[in-house]
Amino acid sequence: MAWWQKPLKAVQFNIEDPYGFYADKITADTLVDLALKTHADLLIVFARDAWGRVFYRGSDIYPRHPRAALDIAELVQKARKHGIKVVAMVAHTANRYLYRLHPDWAQKTKTGEIIVLEHYPRKEKIEDPHWPQICPNSPALDLYFTKEVEEVFRIADVDGVLLDSFRYMPDPPKACYCKFCKETFKREHGFDLPENSNPEDEAFRKAWEWRYDVVRYSISKLMEVAKKMKEDALFFYNSHPAGWAGRGNIVVAKSRGFLNAVFAEASEADSRGPGLLTFISKLSKALIGDEKPVFVTRNLFYGLRTVQSATREQVLQGIREIVASGGYPVATIFSSQFIEDPRGIEYLAEAYEEIDRIKPYITGVDPVKYLGIVFDPETHDKYYFEKPDYYIGEVEGFTMMAFDRNVPWGFIASYDVSDLEKLSSYPIVVAPAMSVVGDDEEEAFKSYVNNGGVLVVTHEFGVMRPDYTYRHAFAAQEALGNFYEGLFWVGYSYLDLNADEKIAKEYWSGLPANVIFGDHSTVFAKERAEPRVGEIVRARPVTSRVLAWGKLGRSAYGYEYTLGRSTPAPDSRLSVAGITVNKYGEGTTIYYSVRLGTHYSRLGHPDYAELFWRPLFRHAPMPDVYVEGPETLQVEPYRRKGEDHAYVVHIINHSYNQRILSTQIGPSKQALPGFDPSYRVHPTRIIVPVKNVEIVTRIEPGKRYTARDALTEEEFRIEITGPLAHVKIPEISEYRLVIVEPKS
Numbered sequence: 001m002a003w004w005q006k007p008l009k010a011v012q013f014n015i016e017d018p019y020g021f022y023a024d025k026i027t028a029d030t031l032v033d034l035a036l037k038t039h040a041d042l043l044i045v046f047a048r049d050a051w052g053r054v055f056y057r058g059s060d061i062y063p064r065h066p067r068a069a070l071d072i073a074e075l076v077q078k079a080r081k082h083g084i085k086v087v088a089m090v091a092h093t094a095n096r097y098l099y100r101l102h103p104d105w106a107q108k109t110k111t112g113e114i115i116v117l118e119h120y121p122r123k124e125k126i127e128d129p130h131w132p133q134i135c136p137n138s139p140a141l142d143l144y145f146t147k148e149v150e151e152v153f154r155i156a157d158v159d160g161v162l163l164d165s166f167r168y169m170p171d172p173p174k175a176c177y178c179k180f181c182k183e184t185f186k187r188e189h190g191f192d193l194p195e196n197s198n199p200e201d202e203a204f205r206k207a208w209e210w211r212y213d214v215v216r217y218s219i220s221k222l223m224e225v226a227k228k229m230k231e232d233a234l235f236f237y238n239s240h241p242a243g244w245a246g247r248g249n250i251v252v253a254k255s256r257g258f259l260n261a262v263f264a265e266a267s268e269a270d271s272r273g274p275g276l277l278t279f280i281s282k283l284s285k286a287l288i289g290d291e292k293p294v295f296v297t298r299n300l301f302y303g304l305r306t307v308q309s310a311t312r313e314q315v316l317q318g319i320r321e322i323v324a325s326g327g328y329p330v331a332t333i334f335s336s337q338f339i340e341d342p343r344g345i346e347y348l349a350e351a352y353e354e355i356d357r358i359k360p361y362i363t364g365v366d367p368v369k370y371l372g373i374v375f376d377p378e379t380h381d382k383y384y385f386e387k388p389d390y391y392i393g394e395v396e397g398f399t400m401m402a403f404d405r406n407v408p409w410g411f412i413a414s415y416d417v418s419d420l421e422k423l424s425s426y427p428i429v430v431a432p433a434m435s436v437v438g439d440d441e442e443e444a445f446k447s448y449v450n451n452g453g454v455l456v457v458t459h460e461f462g463v464m465r466p467d468y469t470y471r472h473a474f475a476a477q478e479a480l481g482n483f484y485e486g487l488f489w490v491g492y493s494y495l496d497l498n499a500d501e502k503i504a505k506e507y508w509s510g511l512p513a514n515v516i517f518g519d520h521s522t523v524f525a526k527e528r529a530e531p532r533v534g535e536i537v538r539a540r541p542v543t544s545r546v547l548a549w550g551k552l553g554r555s556a557y558g559y560e561y562t563l564g565r566s567t568p569a570p571d572s573r574l575s576v577a578g579i580t581v582n583k584y585g586e587g588t589t590i591y592y593s594v595r596l597g598t599h600y601s602r603l604g605h606p607d608y609a610e611l612f613w614r615p616l617f618r619h620a621p622m623p624d625v626y627v628e629g630p631e632t633l634q635v636e637p638y639r640r641k642g643e644d645h646a647y648v649v650h651i652i653n654h655s656y657n658q659r660i661l662s663t664q665i666g667p668s669k670q671a672l673p674g675f676d677p678s679y680r681v682h683p684t685r686i687i688v689p690v691k692n693v694e695i696v697t698r699i700e701p702g703k704r705y706t707a708r709d710a711l712t713e714e715e716f717r718i719e720i721t722g723p724l725a726h727v728k729i730p731e732i733s734e735y736r737l738v739i740v741e742p743k744s
Contacts, residue, residue, distance in 0.1 A: 003159075007362060008042045008293070009040050010043070011034060012044040013034070013334075023335065031075055041085065043085070048092065048148060050130070056155050061151065072152065072155075086158050088156065090149050090164075091222055093107075093166055094132065096132060099132040102140075107133040107134065107178060109173065117165060135180055137178070137181050137214060145222060149226050160234025165238055166219070166238065169211070212251065223259075239263065242279075242280055245388050246388050249284070252284065262284045262287070262288045262292070264284045267299065270310070274656075278324075282325055284296075284327075286410065286412055293327075298329060300315060300331050301334065320650070320734075323355060329355070357711060358710050367637070367638055370426065370623035371430060373409060374414055382466070383435040383460075394433040395433075397432070400604075401613070424453060428454045429448060435461070435462065438465055450584060454616070454620040456592075457590075462474055478584070481543035482577060484539065492557070494571075497515065503546075508614070517533075518534025520565040528556070529557060533599075535595075538576050544591070545581050547580060548611075549573050549574065549576065552571045553567070553568035624637075633652070634652040647739070650736075651738065652735050653688075653735065656687060656688070663678075664679065689732065692728075696726055707725075707727040718740075
């Protein structure tokens with residue numbers, strides 16, 4: 001087993017400003033002491049910063065940082081005495097030193113503008129950038145980036161390398177059109193690199209995939225150098241899963257064969273709320289392959305304020321969320337915070353010491369599988385290449401519904417769908433708005449349902465194949481029991497839940513007769529409604545049972561209240577199925593003609609969650625483990641390997657009465673200057689205890705069970721009802737790790 005396949009606790013330490021404000025204060029001893037104080041067993045540091053200065057002596061290619069007291073070779077030697085590993089960040093495509101030497105090596109847009117990693121104001125002209133992106137098609141890959149990797153192993157003997165911010169994007173507005181890209185593409189394909197954004201142009205399609213090939217080739221070449229220098233070196237890539245339009249996730253999926261791990265930078269955590277760290281941890285794990293580790297970051301600083309510490313609650317709960325969702329925690333700290341506000345280090349020490357105490361319980365376990373959510377890079381890039389947020393929103397909504405319902409869930413990469421054993425490990429599979437489905441995947445979905453699985457799909461399921469051809473039908477339409485007949489391209493639609501009195505009583509008691517779909521535009525430039533959010537598929541039921549019918553709005557937008565942002569009243573019912581359920585072989589399919597996940601993600605209204613859970617719980621088994629408690633709890637259950645009825649259950653309390661996340665409605669002609677700030681993001685400061693929580697687990701009849709908290713050794717009362725154990729937990733303050741197992 002490779003050394004990185006056991007749980008690790010990392011600190012990423014960045015010295016990152018052009019003048020090295022604090023570089024002379026950071027030494028090898030400083031960082032080793034930091035690791036020892038925080039109980040970290042892995043340090044991640046720059047080999048070379050974005051200005052092209054290295055933190056080691058004897059480089060043949062770069063100048064040494066003029067104020068650096070740190071020497072990575074010395075750091076490795078001193079860390080190794082304490083069993084601490086050191087990984088160097090290399091091949092950062094931002095490199096001002098190379099840009100000044102060779103300006104034509106920079107990535108350039110089709111208009112000739114330099115592509116930068118730094119955040120320029122939109123109207124500021126880019127001149128002499130600090131973080132210009134260097135093109136991997138330029139000589140830099142062979143003359144500098146590969147030598148960078150070789151050099152840091154040869155000189156410093158590091159334990160691995162991280163490709164940090166290795167960026168080369170396929171999107172035409174930010175894609176590179178430098179002379180090296182143009183020459184290479186024409187040499188390989190025989191025609192010019194296209195400048196359009198038209199997926200109906202075959203040249204555009206080839207260029208899109210070619211740019212991913214450039215990244216894959218560059219990463220593989222750097223990997224070969226790393227493994228040649230040290231066979232057991234850790235080699236991984238920073239995918240930044242919630243940034244860069246999610247393109248880094250696609251790079252991970254396409255490069256999974258030669259990456260040892262993925263580094264999931266989560267710089268958005270403070271502005272997105274609980275669940276983001278879980279989302280990117282589980283997504284990255286599925287994309288790279290479940291057996292490979294995922295390193296997920298939690299900044300020790302608050303938001304973008306690198307000199308200000310995050311609160312204790314943010315740090316502890318963030319680290320717990322990463323560990324509970326199966327990731328390796330990485331605490332990121334910058335030199336400015338380390339000197340000016342080191343409070344976060346104390347919080348991290350508390351979090352990592354806790355991990356040391358629970359380590360025996362979080363190794364040798366497998367996640368309990370219940371709800372498997374398919375993530376499809378093909379749909380993300382081919383069907384929604386200009387609006388990937390539409391696809392991510394649909395996927396994200398179902399993860400949030402599972403997160404809030406306290407049931408086990410995980411991701412399935414679409415590249416693994418054809419593996420029927422992996423697919424069937426989940427009793428329920430959800431494929432949200434998976435519009436691109438290959439023939440092999442279609443057969444796998446049909447086999448999954450035929451063999452007893454429950455498949456939930458939404459919107460235009462499989463209407464296109466990966467080769468861009470259309471089915472003009474749903475994928476696996478005989479399993480869905482519906483015909484596809486196109487779309488109503490409308491801003492608002494409804495689902496009519498009361499068309500059938502018997503069904504309304506059986507499924508929808510307590511819900512309104514009509515549930516609205518659609519939302520006002522926050523851009524509010526030319527359209528009042530958010531484009532495509534409220535559209536409804538023309539689904540014609542054939543063998544399916546219709547649980548709800550579709551309706552359109554009575555007008556294009558609402559006239560009540562704000563005349564433009566409000567919703568229209570419902571019109572008469574359509575002969576279009578809104579929600580259907582269909583038996584197919586031994587299994588069941590549930591279909592939604594609307595973007596159900598998107599609406600829960602955007603608006604969070606419980607009506608949308610009820611539309612999902614009520615049919616599902618009628619047609620699918622309950623999970624082996626779930627929690628009866630408020631939706632502010634996060635529940636991550638695991639099963640000990642080889643023991644079907646021995647469980648390890650993480651419960652994180654996200655009941656934060658002080659957390660405030662808010663945003664503006666958006667502009668309009670009517671609006672005057674704003675009344676108050678355009679956004680508010682308040683940190684977690686108070687965690688409200690939750691009382692009387694119950695864990696329900698499936699057990700082996702006839703056996704006696706015990707339940708306890710692994711951290712406090714507190715024992716909990718258990719009530720047995722048939723095949724289920726009900727574990728009574730009187731209170732959860734911040735976090736519990738509950739062990740439920742048979743008595744020996």
